[in-house]
Amino acid sequence: MAIDGLGKILKEHPFFADWGDDYRELLAGCATNHRFEAGEYISREGQPADVFYLIRHGSVALEFPVPGREPVVLETLHEGEVFGWSWMVPPYKWAYDTRATELCRAVSMDATCLRGKCDADPSLGYELFKRFTPIMAERMQAARLRLLDVYGSAR
């Protein structure tokens, strides 16, 4: 897909919606369109985290493999959400498996390309961090809420 087409797709995604056109066009050079079938694994735990994804349509399960058991689903993510923050955190490896639970259309952002652009323009890196940090905080808050086991018995 042409970069201008990807720029339009990025503009429609909540993660990039409020960015200036100049940044968005710059980042479109790091973007690739994807389609994942239901059940298809998008990433595997321990693999190099060289991309993050923007979900345009469909759902993705974040799973943790457990030897001898069905994988545990940590969370599901849906249209308008982002996954793959491991690209920002050493050692840059996926922390879990990700699997499309239904037909999923997504855009990947190449980490090497992004890091290069961020090194060249630190304010771009700052903008990216400002957007990723609330997502990471929200996920952590949700995980803590589930740790409380609020629906468990009060006995």
Added chain:
Amino acid sequence: MAKTAPIDGGAAADPMVPRPFRIVRRSRELADTFTLELEPEDGAPYAFEPGQFNMLYAFGTGESAISISGDPAGGKLIHTIRAVGSVTDKLQALKKDDRVGVRGPFGTAWPVEHARGHDVLIIAGGIGLAPLRPAILQILANRQNYGKVAILYGARTPGDILYRKELEAWRGRFDTYVDVIVDRADAGWNGKVGVVPKLIDLAAFSPEDTLAMVCGPEIMMQFSVQALERAGVASDAIYVSMERNMKCAVGFCGHCQFGGRFVCKDGPVFTHAEVAAHMSVREL
């Protein structure tokens, strides 16, 4: 939005005297949750509003405040109960034709009438779906009177989903949005995994014209209210059902005092605006 007001549900002349009812049906919902269908021994009609509760008396053991979960138009008294203590354990052990004492109905109701003409968000967690079921049934029976209707439900695991068949039936309607999320699941579950507030972000509604009814564990309600307010729903358009240790159910004993209010008499349904200041007070 209108404030909730206590309702005189036509309780017995002396609200402290239990009225004998007989169990006509008993069904298992989940491992620790069951439903009792009760019939008054005196045959007199029993009326209630969605959101109200009864004090159920397990003879020889004691009383417990239990929300009514039946259809207000159905003419039956139905309670879905979770066994979490001595009284509810005893109620769980009762069989068809056994007797139960009933005092009530007590308390304020969900604003089902007030919600006419508005979008309605019904947000439940765990056993919190039971007190909302009468409101859901009343709204769906008069569906044409409401804007968008969304039922958002969170449970611990897929095996803990209450009223599963009804949720599926409601989801099958073309005029109602139903979404379910669980705290944890294995890969065999194809639905959503996460916390209830996430469902609020995914639902379509007009925040300035929405009335939300929220029931579940208090922490879940607090996070849901935060998500609703972030989305633009006003605090006085968010209704919550509070739970405290209710004993007399008529505001005499003070066990359920919550700030300047009694949950049994002034609640259990409050607007969030009414109780927000006290929900954040520890040990209240």
